[in-house]
Amino acid sequence: MLPIQSLIRSYQAEFLTQHHTSGRIIAQNSEEPGQIKMEDLCYLYLGVALVSLFIVLTSRRRWAAAAHDANNNGELHLPPGPGQLPVIGTLHHLALSGQLPHRAMRDLARRHGPVMLLRLGSVPTLVVSSREGAREVMKTHDTTFATRPLSATLRVLTNGGRDIVFAPYGDYWRQVRKIAVTELFTSRRVLSFRAVRQDEVAAMLRAIATATAPLQVEMHGRLSAFVADSTARAVIGDRCKERDVFLWELDRSMRLSAGFNPADLWPSSRLACWLSGAVRRAEECRDTVYGILDGIIQEHLQRVGGGDEDLLDVLLRIQKEGGLQFPLDMDAIKSVIFDIFGAGSETAATTLEWAMAELIKNPDVMHKATSEVRRTFEAHGTVVESSLHELPYLNLVIRETLRLHTPLPLLLPRECQEPCQVLGYDVPHGTQVLVNAWALGRDERYWPRDPEEFRPERFEGEAAMMDFRGNSFEFLPFGAGRRMCPGMGFGLANVELALASLLFHFDWEGPDAEHPTELDMTEAFGLTARRKGELLLRPILRVPVPGL
């Protein structure tokens, strides 16, 4: 298979979308009537590649020219990297490996070093795969790398970077980030949604306990629905009536954001952009989501007083109070709300699903975690959020899950704002930077004992000092530095309560109870490293679910 074709095959994942219906996911081919078939697209992309070759050879990007000239003059000491081809750069090294990008990049880094220069299409990309390199990017030169590249699709999805996640570093980002950390995601605010979380967990448990045939629960759909409902009630005060459409579009936006589509790989080629259709699909996605949010905002504006403040109320209040350097208009509010769903839902649902998969695969760990939860909450008859701190082992299980299955394996891309040096190598302005947090989490230099094994006990022993709050650069599930995740408390609150409750009320059996260790753990392509295959588990009720 030609390299470009195999790359496009992985991009096919975006087309094979997943449709969520009432907690059940049905894989379906989303090609609509009149939409170009994938085979045709392969040829189209090859055409794009040839035309782009001409464009690239005649008008090379400023970055390339400047870096090349400077390098030739002996001024730049660029990081090492694999050989490049015209147009596709180093994409063939990723495509030919047949692996997901974070895995292929780990293998390449073993050959070329912990800071390595790739060219993804026409985008120069620094891949960082060591603790020291990550520290330099996210601490020593934090400001230099504090912006994010805004690809063509992301520009559409975020209204030109009016959200928090992809807002370019600067005064606007500072303003929305401040609103996030002082108003939206404070510990007090997370606590204020405790009743909502308990309610939604109880609803999930009831749905599992009362399910008739089939006796297996498809975990991703069930957990996604829980996280989405819990998030929706915190953000808009109620479950989203159009939840399934919203989730479907969210899923689509995540795939469009993964950065491996032709529009993002060849940003200066209008032809690549036009032929890929990614921008058009991003526009459709944005219009649907923002249409749903418009309706919700109108309902909020018409509501007269009363009730607890949800996050949308907070944003509308801040808008009304005014006095901001950048007025918070409705587009900004919608972008921030979409961000919260995007950043918070998939990450937490993926973490929960991997935790359950690892527990099934490791019956001893499952036994230990379940015994702890049942012992602690026996007297209550159900899990109570205020006592979750009494579950030290479950906490280790969650840490170990985040280490092995870093939900955002390459974190979120950063961009170099001014020429800089990382581990002695020059990094030119405009270079995209990816920190391979997934590879760091499995690196035997930092995790000497069985780095590929699921062993929560490591966090009591040799890794006891490692935390995920941005201080241990070998363990970065939430990133670090200025752009570190501000929603960590929100995400963990959902994960801890749901996981403890699932273990408290049910025993769980995997698809092959005789051979649990053979559970398939393959990851899917996308911005988040979710499971590829469905996780179908059989719940066996052990402790009655309240309200039934």
Ligand code: HEM
């Ligand atoms: C298990 C759950 C979660 C994980 C693993 C996670 C992980 C991450 C990571 C890796 C980043 C990029 C950090 C960097 O560039 O250094 C990030 C950014 C972000 N996350 Fe999370 N996240 C989670 C949950 C949440 C939740 C629940 C919310 C909101 C309620 C949220 C909101 C954000 C925002 C707004 C940013 C962008 C920050 C910025 O660019 O200034 N996250 N998250």
